[in-house]
Amino acid sequence: MKRRLYANLQKKLIFITLLVSFIPLISLSVVIYYQFAQVFKNKIEEQIEYRARVQSNAIELFLKERTAILLAMADTYTFDYLAEKNNLERTFQIMNRRVGGFIDLGLIDSAGRHVAYVGPYNLISLNYYLQPWFREVESKGVYVSDIFMGYRQIPHFVIALQRQENNRRWILRATIDSAVFENLVRAAQVGKSGDAFIINKEGFYQTRLRFKGEILSKALLDPTHFGEGTTVLEKENTDGKKILYAGSWLKKNSWLLVISQDASEEMTKLFKTKRIEIIIVVSGCLMIILTTILTTHLTIRRLETADRKMNELNAQLVHSDKLAALGKMAAGVAHEINNPLAVIAEKTGWMEDLLTEEDFQKSQHYEEYKKSLGKIEEHVERARKVIHGMLGFARRMEPHLEDVDINRVLNETITFLDSYARTNNIVIEKDLMPDLPIIASDHAKLQQVFLNLLTNAVDAIGKDGKIFLTSRIIDSEIVVSVWDNGPGIPKEYQSRVFEPFFTTKRSGKGTGLGLSVTHTIVRNMGGTIALDSKEGNGTTFTVSLPIVVPEKK
């Protein structure tokens, strides 16, 4: 019952301590993690957005440079000059030398005929009149096309511009080197899974993709999702992965540069931080749990010990209260018996007095009377001794120093138990050293000590046995030993017999306090008590008391 109480208390303490430790720890960790994650994510988004913006500017600049040089060439030279293949070739070389990135250069007249051409393809004399880009140039003057297949059946895009020369309109057209352009676009890609590509406003790829997706095929991304300038979006791809996209419009909002990045790849550092944080929190929790369990355990054990000590003290108090009450009762009873005993003694004395009269002496029963009176006197004396013994025991339960003759205490104690022992056929023998020094001690308490030891001996024997009591002086100590030929105390109990509440007697028979109280009394007197017992070989309790010489009065 008590154990369960302590176990419950321990559980409650552990629960409360863990609760008040865990709640702040875990909430702090969660808040810190989410704050950190938010900042980290923002930073990643900022980075990707920055890259998209910078790269789109670079691409824009690339296109403007190429457009500018083409414009310069068209402004510088005339149709006729450029129609000369050599001249066109020189112009093409200048352009590539200045800015590079051109794959071919062609001169087209207003009817759409390819008048002159420098480049790797055989495109001379082809008519572009019906090509969509031709119409765009006619209407806009300068035109950078989307990617298209054209006559060469290879995806490419062109920069074309129209010039008016004396009622004659002509078009100078240059194809951009896809490899150079794509390298420029790719420069924005990062990581193992990152990509950078361009889609037009209809949603078709304008550059090749790093992994899946053909040029000019329909993109999975809807360009309308991207707002003005540069926008960052997070979308799931076909594999269910979260991908971060940054889109930046260029070429007068007809192309969208998209930089994609696997969010999880970027978040690896964050996940690593998360793992470290989890490890720290878990080990912190483990440490808290261990410390809590340990300290709670120690606290509860302390409490238990303190409680037990208090209970022991209470029990001892109750025990001494009982003894004190018993003492008072014994004193009352003794007094009440003492008075009639005194009367009996007096009456007997008077009868003895009368027997000295002459006429009584003549009686034939004279001797019989005398003997009977002698017997009465003898038994009155015996009763007197018992009562005096009882009073000696009952008097003064509080510690009290007085002159004590150990042998007298032993004899008195034996008188108490003698008849009880005899009814159980137990003989109490003694060998007391004569002329033991008188010591300053507590008569009543010593009587309690020896009474406890003798009672234990009698109880241990049960029936038919022998108790042997000795008193000696050994090493300037008075040593009293009480031996009984009872069954002995099993070895496993020997170390515990002086513990309070330890008893081997049947429940209700012994309080388990006798030997504990005895031990305490002897120890308080500065003495020691020792036990020597072998199973089947009897038990000896040895009490050693210091010889304290009484003060001279």
Place this chain on the structure above:
Amino acid sequence: MAIANILLVDDETPFRETMTRRLTKREFITSSASGGHEAIRLLEENDYIEVVVLDVKMPEMDGLETLKIIRQKFPLVEVIMPSGHATIESAIEGMKLGAFDYLIKPCDMEELISKVSEAAKKRKRHKEKIIEAQLKEITMRRI
């Protein structure tokens, strides 16, 4: 001549009666009282009483109180206090208040007689000294 004049004070009548008889048989002039008040009265009436054997525990007025009055009113009377073991402290207290001696009940007759005799002797010596002193005073006055 009687050995001593004794007043026996005890509330236990059979004890008192028997003790009186036994002491009388031993040539003590013995009177008895059942309590403190009666004892004081008897002492007032009979100035020949030399020794009071006074029980410690009595109803109404106990031995110690009676002793205090005796010591006050009759300083020449000696008091012996028999007592049970339980009231031994009271008997010792009595000694401090001026009782001659104490005895443990039930008492041994020989012990009682010897103590009573001693008390009587002490009282006689005391009285003789007083008479001597009185005589001296008278003589001195005459001179």
